[in-house]
Amino acid sequence: MSLEKSCIEYFKSDKGFKRLFEGIREKYRSLGSLGGTVVINNLTQDEREALSGLFKKDYYSRKSASIKVEKLVKALEDTRFSGVDFERVLMGYFGEELISKRKERDIYELEKSSFFDEILYSFQGTRSWKWLKSILESRDNAYRMILQKYDRERESLKEALILTMKALNELTFNERNATRLALFSSKISRNPHTFDMDRNCGRLLMYGISYFLGIQYPKGAEDKAEALYSAGIIADEISNYTAISGLLAYRNGKVHRGWEGFYSLGEPLQVSLWNLSEIDYILSPSGKIFVFENPTVFSEVLYSTREKRPPLVCTCGQIKLASLVLLDRIIDNVDYIYYSGDFDPEGLLIADRLKKRYGEKLVLWRYSIEDYEGIKSNEVLEEIRLKKLDNLKSPELKTLGEHIRNKGLAAYQELLTDRYIEDINKYMSG
Known part of the structure; x- marks a missing residue:
């Protein structure tokens, strides 16, 4: 077994190092490199034994410990793991690549841009392209809703956006030639309820209509019905x-x-x-x-x-x-x-x-x-x-x-x- 794997096994086999390694990983994510100090409060007996053995210091009587990462690396030089690459040990311990929060944000933004660019490309030059591009740049209108859905359910968001953008491109904004919402919805998605106002597509459609009408997102049912009507859609035909x-x-x-x-x-x-x-x-x-x-x-x-x-x-x-x-x-x-x-x-x-x-x-x-x-x-x-x-x-x-x-x-x-x-x-x- 290599020195690196032996070191990883040593630390993983002792649960007294678990919180220390989690703290080191968080410091790495914040700093982008090994460094900083990890504070461990309310030390357990396992942690006292592990730290005392590694650092050759008495942690048995302590309630907390402040461990500088550089001192841990230095302490390893006085063990059989001298010369080991601790950054690789840390990655092996968690079984994943170490990524700083900054790099993680960069990757997140790159993936997000790619996600929305693909959708925008499919609707380039259309009315809905203008809407989505505008809200992504201004972070207004449906931006918060879209971002939340992106973080939680990316694929369903993609499907909802594609349907909504198709719908926005089909709107006439002609009050004199209005279409019933259920028929309009069926034409776009083959489902008469896709654009019901309590569904994601319905809310996105209302955000799009609000954008083109130059109004705030309607709160009440009557205001929503009026906005739909202005876009050429009639909803709630009987009770209204x-x-x-x-x-x-x-x-x-x-x-x-x-x-x-x-x-x-x-x-x-x-x-x-x-x-x-x-x-x-x-x-x-x-x-x-x-x-x-x-x-x-x-x-x-x-x-x-x-x-x-x-x-x-x-x-x-x-x-x-x-x-x-x-x-x-x-x-x-x-x-x-x-x-x-x-x-x-x-x-x-x-x-x-x-x-x-x-x-x-x-x-x-x-x-x-x-x-x-x-x-x-x-x-x-x-x-x-x-x-x-x-x-x-x-x-x-x-x-x-x-x-x-x-x-x-x-x-x-x-x-x-x-x-x-x-x-x-x-x-x-x-």
């Missing part, structure tokens, strides 16, 4: 709905018989994303639409004005995607959208969002300071809610928001119901 009355939908140049039936009866109709995906466009016979945030107000106004067949829409609080899709489908065919909602920070932010989306065609209906003063409640708005008013962009709403901040009280549109009815009767008669 809006309520309407007095509107007519057209398909293949003809009035949709279902919509026509509810219109002729003056009854409300719940319209889902599924329904909206089946029609070409929507018309308001009067050229106007009256939109309410509150379903109770919507119902009362419809009940009182149904003989005039007013064009009404109810968003039922926070704007669902179905409401946006409906308004998007009709915006080019109406003169004005009259929007009304609550006088609280959340209500004003909804109105502000719609104003930004539809511009001059959206009229902020009954949003004057006088309207607010006439119906304000005793409900005190907490500071955390009032802080939301800082996000308002519309000059008209910013003025109202400042007034509400000063008063500190909310107001709700139910008390304006009679005014809405008066306005609609006037608009529908004019």
Whole structure:
């Protein structure tokens, strides 16, 4: 047996050297060479015997030991292992090559670059190539998720990235010609659930869409649905709905018989994303639409004005995607959208969002300071809610928001119901 192998066997056969060698390896990883001092606390009896025998010193009465690596190498010169290459002994002890942390990082980065370069090469010049290259350079967007997956499950990440990049290249970003998510997913992967939002591919797809839309990764289900819609994808077709009355939908140049039936009866109709995906466009016979945030107000106004067949829409609080899709489908065919909602920070932010989306065609209906003063409640708005008013962009709403901040009280549109009815009767008669 060679001197080197004999030395390795000597140290491996005595468990008293185990922690010492582990410490030497860690020092090597940090320094890139043999050196440093290894501290061993709470010495065991085996360790005391091993160290005492090697260094010819009394470690029996000690609780800890500080061993300089160079002294260990020097101590070997006074044994039968004199002249042995201790670095090779250390490698033999662990059965692996000694690599410094710096070299390990270099290897890691080289392998990572090779991994992503291979994927980028396959999609060179495409939309998805731009996305992946950008986030790898900026370390933004999906970078953290991708890096975590790279470290834990490299092969599944590769598969997910390839599918996601194929999907990004297929997106139309055309809201008027949207595809159902399940069908889109099946086309890309032969699995309708691949791009569900709770799966890796779904999250990566949403990161990619967010990148191209220039937005932050959406947190809520509605925001995700809207981002998908902006990319030309419709998800959650049945449970995402809006309520309407007095509107007519057209398909293949003809009035949709279902919509026509509810219109002729003056009854409300719940319209889902599924329904909206089946029609070409929507018309308001009067050229106007009256939109309410509150379903109770919507119902009362419809009940009182149904003989005039007013064009009404109810968003039922926070704007669902179905409401946006409906308004998007009709915006080019109406003169004005009259929007009304609550006088609280959340209500004003909804109105502000719609104003930004539809511009001059959206009229902020009954949003004057006088309207607010006439119906304000005793409900005190907490500071955390009032802080939301800082996000308002519309000059008209910013003025109202400042007034509400000063008063500190909310107001709700139910008390304006009679005014809405008066306005609609006037608009529908004019």
